[in-house]
Amino acid sequence: MTERIGQGDPARTLALLWGKVSTPKRGPRHAISATEVIAAAVRIADAGGLEAVTMRAVGNELGRTAMSLYTYVLSRDVLIDLMYDSVYADLPRSQNSKDWRKAVKRWCTSLRELYLAHPWLLDVSSARPVLGPHEQEALESLLRILATAGLSIQDRPAATSALFSVVRGAARQAVEARGAVTEEDAEWWAARGKALADAAPDFAERFPESTAIAAQQRKLGAQPWVKAADQAFTRSIEFLVDGLARHADGPSAAVR
Amino acid sequence: MTERIGQGDPARTLALLWGKVSTPKRGPRHAISATEVIAAAVRIADAGGLEAVTMRAVGNELGRTAMSLYTYVLSRDVLIDLMYDSVYADLPRSQNSKDWRKAVKRWCTSLRELYLAHPWLLDVSSARPVLGPHEQEALESLLRILATAGLSIQDRPAATSALFSVVRGAARQAVEARGAVTEEDAEWWAARGKALADAAPDFAERFPESTAIAAQQRKLGAQPWVKAADQAFTRSIEFLVDGLARHADGPSAAVR
DNA sequence: CGGAAACTCCTTACGTTGTATAGTGCTTCC
């Protein structure tokens, strides 16, 4: 199940995301900060994936009980929203550039690297009804680049949506490919290859195009899946940027 | 957590997916077929989303216990794989077309409609280490179109990956937008708007591009989010197809 | 032909997870 975000009370979630929760006037103070809770959760996710982020695990990481976390966040889902926005803070702010194509590529590359650094992001729903400040900034950066490119305001939502989607899809592929590098996973992939041959002995006949692609990718040398994933990323962005260039009138280093 | 697929024994999963499981020679016969199990699970998912597909719910839908399902599938994950491939059977086979651009768009439109008909598909991991026959056929269809377009074999993986991603992203947006149409959800969105204004009173100042986009989209009239999602889909595909055209040399109705 | 093996299906149980609820102790308000 993709982790759904932004559910429940939007006011509370947004106040947390945007740092508008004030310190209560009565009662004992929090012994640790919400930032520390989020950081602990991110550590756990980075180490074991999103499924490792249980309230018990996070509480334990902080020397507390699961239930104490509910004095910081409304639910596990809200914690995940906060984690998501917090790692977006790692994205570099976009630099002004006359060459919008380069700027788009740089933006995409940065986002891809973020996904590779925190693969659990890909397991969080891509539906974003509630954005935090860092994620909003990432979107704004991209929109600024597209404005510089001279893309019409009507076209910008589609462009951002497409770019986000392509990067996310390519990052997913890259994460899986890197995961296939270990010995254990390599064995799994070998077994899968054999199983497919058994299950579909007429595969090559039925799917000649897919077969040709697989053969071509085997020529990429060592770690073909990793190379293929990297290539898919760069080419995908190239295609999309080429397409956007057809609708933009801003300056670019070259039409290409 | 995005539902991970293809884990565990690949041989068993692939045999199930490709219909290569033979009837046992001993013991009582299955009283219902695996196809009925899958169909029951799809019904439940269509009605309540992927999270509603519990082994108990599926068993109950069939007048059986949860544990009896394990004589059909190895795990819930495998059941989800089977569900996924089964609905891909609904995709129309691609028709030969001299106009590859139209063919790509038709392909994308069909896939988007599939996602809209079965939104739970979007909650299944986009990482596809194990493909069933119908999903493989969908990929093959697209590859055939791209071959017709004269796209190089090296470029085809990136093109398919990008198209899948863009359709998936746009479908997600469309599903969310349609979900916002009900009265209850509309209230949620109104509350979210107010909460954001409270959390970030300087939003327009910090994010002028995003603010301009939101204002422009409000001009779309009734159900702006639905219209915006539809528009994002068609424009995204247009951009990508335009970009692909830069690298393809096959026939198209017009360069545009 | 009959016992054994394989198989379907059920029952019970277990470990895990998110979170409800009540209680205790602490801080500030009025």
Next chain:
DNA sequence: GGAAGCACTATACAACGTAAGGAGTTTCCG
């Protein structure tokens, strides 16, 4: 100084996937 509000803990519950064992059924094979 008592009440209200708050941090944190302990306990409990519902729900979930699935392990394990048992009962009944079908086919194999000596």
